[in-house]
Amino acid sequence: MTALDVPEVPARLVFAGGEWSEGRARVIERTASWRRTSALAQLGLWLLAPVVFWIPPHIPWVLLVLGVGAMRALNRFREHRTLVSLRGPCPKCGTEQEFRELGRMRNPHAVHCSNCRWELRVDVPLPGAAT
Ligand SMILES: [Zn+2]
Known part of the structure; x- marks a missing residue:
């Protein structure tokens, strides 16, 4: 699925003061099975652990690979919605723009x-x- 296959939907950009503007966003709703499969795929990074063990000072690299793999898997497991694109005017200054803070959608994002x-x-x- 590419970004352009996802339909654009209205999104509200809200400033802390309450002002808001209407933007357009592409959001992929992730299923539980996608999140499980994708998290497991991220754990595949652990397969590098025996390889990096041969690089001195050995143990820190293994811990790093295990840590990064676990972190990426956890983030995928928590990724209920993915923001693929977001554009619209800023409610504060009115600048029309394409936002770059995409990826896993936090609540609130x-x-x-x-x-x-x-x-x-x-x-x-x-x-x-x-x-
Ligand atoms: Zn602004």
């Missing part, structure tokens, strides 16, 4: 305006939810 640097909250209604 925050992005920053490239012009005024203020933090904006992103609200994308769940599919089927009344707005």
Whole structure:
């Protein structure tokens, strides 16, 4: 599935003061099976542990690979929604822009305006939810 296969939906960009503007977002809703499979794939990084063990000072590299693998797997397991694209005007300064803080969507998900640097909250209604 590529980013362009995902339909664009209305998203609300909310500034702390309550002002908001309407943007457009592409969001992939992840299923439980995708999250499980993807988390397991990230654990595949652990297969590197016996390889990096041969690089001195040995143990720190193994711990690093195990730690990074576990972290990536945990993040995938928590990835209920993926923000693929987000564009719209900043409610504070009005600058039309393409936001780059994409990937795993946090709850609430925050992005920053490239012009005024203020933090904006992103609200994308769940599919089927009344707005
Ligand atoms: Zn701004």
